[in-house]
Structure formats: C-alpha cells, structure tokens
Amino acid sequence: MNYRPIRTFVAVGPGVDVKRISALMPHAPEVDVVALVPSLAESWQTLQATQSDLLLVCTQDSEESVSFVRAAVAERPGRPVVALFEGSPNWFVGRLFEAGADDLVTIPTDLAGDSAVVRSAREQAVAHEVLFALQKAMARRQTAGGANATDHARMITVLGPKGGVGKTLTTASLAVSLAASGRRVVIVDLDLQFGDVGLSLGLAPGKTIDQLASSGGSLDADKAEDYLVTHEPSGAKVLLAPTRPDHASLVVVEFLRELYEVLTSSFEYVIIDTPPGFTPEVITSIDVSTDVCMIGMLDSLSLKNTKLGLETLDLMGYDPANVRLVLNRADSRVGITRDDVHAIVGRPPDVLVPSHRDIPRSVNQGVPLVLSDPKSEAARSFRQLAAVYDPEFESRSKGRGRRRLFGREKI
Ligand SMILES: Nc1ncnc2c1ncn2[C@@H]1O[C@H](COP(=O)(O)OP(=O)(O)O)[C@@H](O)[C@H]1O
Numbered sequence: 001m002n003y004r005p006i007r008t009f010v011a012v013g014p015g016v017d018v019k020r021i022s023a024l025m026p027h028a029p030e031v032d033v034v035a036l037v038p039s040l041a042e043s044w045q046t047l048q049a050t051q052s053d054l055l056l057v058c059t060q061d062s063e064e065s066v067s068f069v070r071a072a073v074a075e076r077p078g079r080p081v082v083a084l085f086e087g088s089p090n091w092f093v094g095r096l097f098e099a100g101a102d103d104l105v106t107i108p109t110d111l112a113g114d115s116a117v118v119r120s121a122r123e124q125a126v127a128h129e130v131l132f133a134l135q136k137a138m139a140r141r142q143t144a145g146g147a148n149a150t151d152h153a154r155m156i157t158v159l160g161p162k163g164g165v166g167k168t169l170t171t172a173s174l175a176v177s178l179a180a181s182g183r184r185v186v187i188v189d190l191d192l193q194f195g196d197v198g199l200s201l202g203l204a205p206g207k208t209i210d211q212l213a214s215s216g217g218s219l220d221a222d223k224a225e226d227y228l229v230t231h232e233p234s235g236a237k238v239l240l241a242p243t244r245p246d247h248a249s250l251v252v253v254e255f256l257r258e259l260y261e262v263l264t265s266s267f268e269y270v271i272i273d274t275p276p277g278f279t280p281e282v283i284t285s286i287d288v289s290t291d292v293c294m295i296g297m298l299d300s301l302s303l304k305n306t307k308l309g310l311e312t313l314d315l316m317g318y319d320p321a322n323v324r325l326v327l328n329r330a331d332s333r334v335g336i337t338r339d340d341v342h343a344i345v346g347r348p349p350d351v352l353v354p355s356h357r358d359i360p361r362s363v364n365q366g367v368p369l370v371l372s373d374p375k376s377e378a379a380r381s382f383r384q385l386a387a388v389y390d391p392e393f394e395s396r397s398k399g400r401g402r403r404r405l406f407g408r409e410k411i
Pocket residue numbers: 160162163164165166167168169170328329353354355356357359360361363378
C-alpha cells in the first residue's frame with residue numbers, strides 16, 4: 001500500500017476542552033488532522049464537505065455524541081470512527097461502541113494538578129495511544145473482507161510506456177471479468193485526449209469525465225453515479241473520456257483526487273485506463289492507487305521502456321509489491337523467453353497475454369474477447385489477471401459469469 005497519512009476529522013463534543021484535545025493529538029507524519037471542530041453541530045455541517053479517512057469524536061457522557069457517532073456511521077459506513085472519551089470508563093463506553101465506534105481511548109478528566117513535566121509526559125502517552133487506535137481502526141477496515149466490500153476497494157492504475165501496447169484492452173478485459181463475477185467495478189478512462197474505452201466496450205456515447213469535472217458543486221457518490229455509463233453485459237460502469245481532446249484540460253488533479261475518493265467508497269474495484277507516459281493526472285492516479293498494472297510487449301524496445309516505467313515507479317516511492325507486470329502479445333515465436341524478460345526488466349512477468357487474431361475485431365465490434373470467446377487463451381490470461389486482484393475470482397465466477405452473460409442477471 002502506498003503511504004498516506006490518515007486524514008482525521010476531529011469533532012469535539014459538549015464540555016470537552018478543544019485546547020486540551022489539540023495537545024493530545026499525535027504530532028506524527030502518520031496523521032493529518034484535517035479539521036478540529038469545537039461543536040458536534042458544526043462538525044456535522046463540515047464533515048460532508050471535508051475529505052477525511054477517519055472520524056475522531058471527543059466526548060464526555062453525552063447523548064448528543066452517541067447520536068453523532070450513529071449518524072456519521074450511517075452516512076459513510078466505510079469511514080472508521082474512534083472515540084476519545086474524557087472521564088472514567090462507565091456504561092457510556094458501551095453505548096459508543098453500539099453506535100458504531102471502532103475503538104475508544106480514555107483520557108483522565110483533568111491533568112491540571114500535575115507538574116508541567118508530568119503533564120507533558122502523560123499527554124504524549126495519550127497521543128501515542130490515540131495514534132495507535134487510529135492506525136488500528138484504519139488497518140481493520142482495510143483488511144476487513146465480506147459484507148461491506150467498499151471498505152477494501154482496490155484502485156488499479158493500468159500503465160504502459162507507449163500507445164498500442166494493450167492498456168485499454170487490459171483495462172476493459174479485467175473490468176469486465178471482475179464485474180461479470182459480481183464485483184462492483186468502475187473504469188475511469190483517463191486517456192483524456194484519445195480515450196477509447198467506450199468504443200472498445202461498445203458503449204453508446206454518454207456523459208463524460210470532463211462534464212462531471214465542470215459540473216460545479218460538491219461531488220458525492222450519487223452525483224458521480226449519474227455520470228457513469230453501464231456496460232450491460234457485465235455490469236461494469238464506465239466514466240467516459242472527453243469526446244473532444246481540447247476538453248481534457250477541464251480534468252484537473254484536484255478533481256481527480258476527489259473523484260477517486262468518492263469512487264473507492266462506492267465500488268470494489270476502480271480501474272484507471274491511462275494515456276502513455278507519466279502525465280500529472282497519471283501520477284495523481286498512481287499516488288492514490290492500491291495497485292499498478294504495468295503493460296509491456298515482448299520485444300526488446302518495449303521491454304526497455306517497461307523497465308524505465310518500473311524504475312520511474314520506484315523513484316516515485318511506489319511499493320514494487322503492488323506492481324504487476326503483464327506482457328501482451330507474448331508469443332513464444334518472437335524468441336524472447338521468460339528468463340530474458342526477467343534479465344531485461346529485472347522481474348518476471350505476472351501474466352502473459354498471447355496475440356489473438358480476433359482481438360482487433362472484438363475491439364472494433366465492442367465485444368471484449370473475454371465475453372465473445374471466453375475459452376480462448378487470451379481470455380484465460382485476463383481471467384488469470386482478475387484472479388491476481390481478486391482471490392475469490394475463481395469461486396465467484398463459477399456459473400455466475402455465464403448466467404450474467406446470457407441472462408443479464410441484475411445484481
Ligand atoms: N493480444 C493482442 N492480440 C491481438 N491484438 C491485440 C492484442 N493486444 C492489443 N491488440 C490490438 O492492439 C490495439 C491497441 O491496443 P490498446 O489496448 O488500445 O492499446 P493502448 O491502450 O495501450 O494504446 C487493439 O485495438 C487491438 O486491436
């Protein structure tokens with residue numbers, strides 16, 4: 001996982017001293033306090049408009065705090081809530097957990113009697129405990145499986161050093177495979193000038209990413225949904241690229257950050273198709289992605305470029321453990337072996353996709369090969385890739401894919 005501080009929204013309940021709370025906040029690079037609001041009513045108003053990963057509610061015994069926690073959890077179930085409780089632990093603690101708090105740290109009512117040195121040491125100890133609680137709450141959400149799958153959304157940025165290597169093909173095939181297995185998947189076509197995800201999936205023209213970016217007002221899941229087009233056979237959603245290259249500049253990185261935040265809270269997989277090269281938009285996407293899927297081709301020039309791409313990711317501090325390497329058009333007859341790839345690129349490929357004569361036609365017809373010829377070796381390779389990103393892919397796909405394909409089952 002790429003490193004990012006926990007953006008923490010601090011809401012301070014009735015009777016709790018804001019100054020005291022700020023002294024207890026961890027001053028660590030792992031935490032970014034995005035807001036510290038001295039009243040719950042005011043917190044409620046600002047909470048929706050503030051990008052945060054976690055909510056820290058500071059409270060004494062107060063019904064208002066319990067209602068606040070309950071409402072915040074209902075409003076965004078994927079965001080963990082930690083309570084900082086001032087007072088001696090009593091029945092009230094249980095009520096906070098019932099309302100949906102993930103963790104709780106207690107602080108003694110008053111440290112005023114202590115000497116400055118002792119007070120500072122105790123504050124630091126509490127700050128440590130708070131930091132640990134925040135990290136635990138985040139980690140639990142990220143690793144929790146099951147019902148509320150949006151808590152562990154994977155965002156996969158598909159990269160390739162140049163045009164024509166198969167980025168769009170891979171994006172579409174991966175997205176359709178995961179969606180057909182019942183996963184909630186959205187593709188963002190970030191090839192802002194020449195995006196062709198819509199064409200490759202046979203989608204009718206619809207609303208586009210630049211329209212969403214320039215629509216004004218705040219962005220939430222409902223609004224984003226309104227701009228997505230559905231690939232009916234699989235259920236995958238797509239945010240289409242601008243129809244005109246000159247509209248690309250409307251899509252700025254601040255918008256993208258907000259967009260990804262919204263999409264990762266309502267989809268299980270957010271898959272980003274990109275133009276060649278490390279544009280600012282691509283870099284922003286990599287930064288917030290959980291995974292990068294690098295596409296290369298099996299010739300020495302492409303492999304050299306792929307190596308450069310991987311080195312650039314390294315320089316950006318992106319964890320290599322979250323990078324997968326797909327080699328497209330990987331036919332044995334080109335005379336480069338897996339070992340050669342390892343030697344040139346510095347790592348072995350994760351998935352090899354062979355050339356298939358029907359792929360250009362399937363792209364032109366807008367029916368991905370994973371649907372039109374699921375038994376082909378190329379389709380198998382893309383399913384193998386889907387299984388890399390979803391350990392349950394095989395078991396989920398059994399039967400379901402076919403039903404969905406032919407019966408247009410609505411999930
Ligand atoms: N494995 C393959 N076998 C056959 N044709 C392929 C294969 N991969 C890509 N192509 C062809 O190359 C074209 C370019 O691929 P695309 O995914 O659009 O590349 P990119 O998005 O990297 O520019 C596709 O439209 C398709 O016709």
